[in-house]
Amino acid sequence: MVLNEQDRELIAAIQGGLLLVAEPYAAIAAQLGLTETQVIARLQLLQETGLIKRMGVVVKHRALGYRANAMVVWDIPDAEVERIGALLADETCVTLCYQRPRRLPAWPYNLFCMIHGRERDSVLRRLEQIIEFHGLEKIPHTVLFSGRSFKQRGAHYVDKARLPAVVRRSHG
């Protein structure tokens, strides 16, 4: 679908988050000079067309005690990526699973999984079980644990300069 100017204003107004009030869409509508019904109808359309996956909260894994955040990367023969990617994505501890391009010679890996766990040991134990269960012993892999996190925010898709003043202020 093509975004119109009103959609862009609406997206800009909500991308930093909605107010935690009983009627958040009425609050946004008042800010944009629209009716609540207009805002809800447009957001439902954005959701139906897949531009918005869902309305919800963004959880910070670290703050919830998931301190071991492992990126497990695999060098899988291209013909097998589909099958193995689907198997790994099905594992409960795998929170993201993407195929990405190799960057040879520096980077031979083409499948990336995120595994969140409370401790490094438990993440590694779980990984060993996954490898054994699916017979992945011959697939080269490596585990990159995260150290410091420098920046963590949702992506912003509309220029900050386009945000209404009231929203821009709340982002400093």
Add this chain to the structure above:
Amino acid sequence: MDSIDASIVNHLQDGLPVCPRPFDAVAENLGLSVDELLSRLQRLLDDKALTRFGPMYNAESMGGALSLCAMQVPAERYDDVAGLVNAFPEVAHNYEREHLLNMWFVIATERPQQAGAVISQIEQATGCRVYDMPKQQEFYVGLKLVV
């Protein structure tokens, strides 16, 4: 965070309906008043356990682009380079990781053709090569973080 907070987080990860009073059904499911649910959510936001209540966009459908990028940064320059990279508004996350490629960040741009320019600017600013690895395929994992 207590067990009520944990079940709130679990419930809300599945998303909220887009309707005039989106919190009513969740509050009822959890046996809370809407006011109590909202004040607990506000506290979780203030404690930084949650980042915000809002939309999860599908970057590609928005016409935008996301790419995971990695750099090999010499240890003695690490903090300086992190500062330079994080100064770009297009950089959404930045993690130190244990590998030869030791700095990993996500670039989000409103249009796909902007990503290349941002990557060149980061390479110029830092003197480090950027390996960009845009997603080719996403395998569906569902929502399953259980607190």
